[in-house]
Amino acid sequence: MAFRFQGIDVTVGTGFLLLVALLVVQASSADQPLLWGLTYAAIAFVSILVHEFGHALLAKFWGLRVYGIEVGFLGGVTRHDVTTPRRQLGISLAGPAAGLSLSLAFLLLAIVMPEGWAQVASAVGWQLNLFWSLFNLLPILPMDGGRALASALQLTVGPAMAVAVAGAVGAVLGALGAVGMYLIGAYIGAAFLMFVAYQNARAFSSVWNESRT
Numbered sequence: 001m002a003f004r005f006q007g008i009d010v011t012v013g014t015g016f017l018l019l020v021a022l023l024v025v026q027a028s029s030a031d032q033p034l035l036w037g038l039t040y041a042a043i044a045f046v047s048i049l050v051h052e053f054g055h056a057l058l059a060k061f062w063g064l065r066v067y068g069i070e071v072g073f074l075g076g077v078t079r080h081d082v083t084t085p086r087r088q089l090g091i092s093l094a095g096p097a098a099g100l101s102l103s104l105a106f107l108l109l110a111i112v113m114p115e116g117w118a119q120v121a122s123a124v125g126w127q128l129n130l131f132w133s134l135f136n137l138l139p140i141l142p143m144d145g146g147r148a149l150a151s152a153l154q155l156t157v158g159p160a161m162a163v164a165v166a167g168a169v170g171a172v173l174g175a176l177g178a179v180g181m182y183l184i185g186a187y188i189g190a191a192f193l194m195f196v197a198y199q200n201a202r203a204f205s206s207v208w209n210e211s212r213t
């Protein structure tokens with residue numbers, strides 16, 4: 001599925017349809033599983049789009065070419081031209097900032113809505129967006145927080161050193177998170193974070209090796 005909004009192409013991959021199916025199954029214990037599954041899917045879809053349009057619209061505002069937004073199983077990706085560290089820092093933070101704004105809007109809705117479907121949906125909306133924004137702000141590559149850290153470092157050190165430091169921070173945080181997940185018995189989460197930590201360590205070591213040759 002693909003559409004165009006505000007001059008930006010959005011592609012929805014099969015991964016997202018898998019997520020919708022998973023959410024419907026997840027809601028199967030509710031009174032109306034299909035209603036709740038689709039409600040969660042709609043909230044997830046809007047939340048991912050608002051986050052990605054935060055990145056995309058700021059990139060476009062600064063005159064960069066935006067190649068499009070892809071929505072998949074693990075959220076969205078916005079592709080745009082490479083830019084200066086200062087602008088990349090802004091673009092990296094614009095996604096979570098848009099998500100936090102949406103979280104606040106959902107929170108206000110949840111407060112004013114009468115009890116019922118819309119109120120529960122609004123409550124899910126503010127919690128999901130708060131979690132998603134803060135999660136993305138973790139300084140671990142390739143998440144927004146990791147990119148923001150690497151961009152901020154580039155304002156003072158070279159790009160190779162910036163990626164090395166951001167990779168090292170991400171590797172340490174990822175490994176600590178993996179240990180924490182393992183201890184609470186979340187083995188899939190632990191394995192995923194171990195993989196992320198490995199990728200960050202590789203980002204660190206590849207740059208480190210390059211800078212020494």
Ligand SMILES: [Zn+2]
Binds near residue numbers: 051052096
């Ligand atoms: Zn993002």
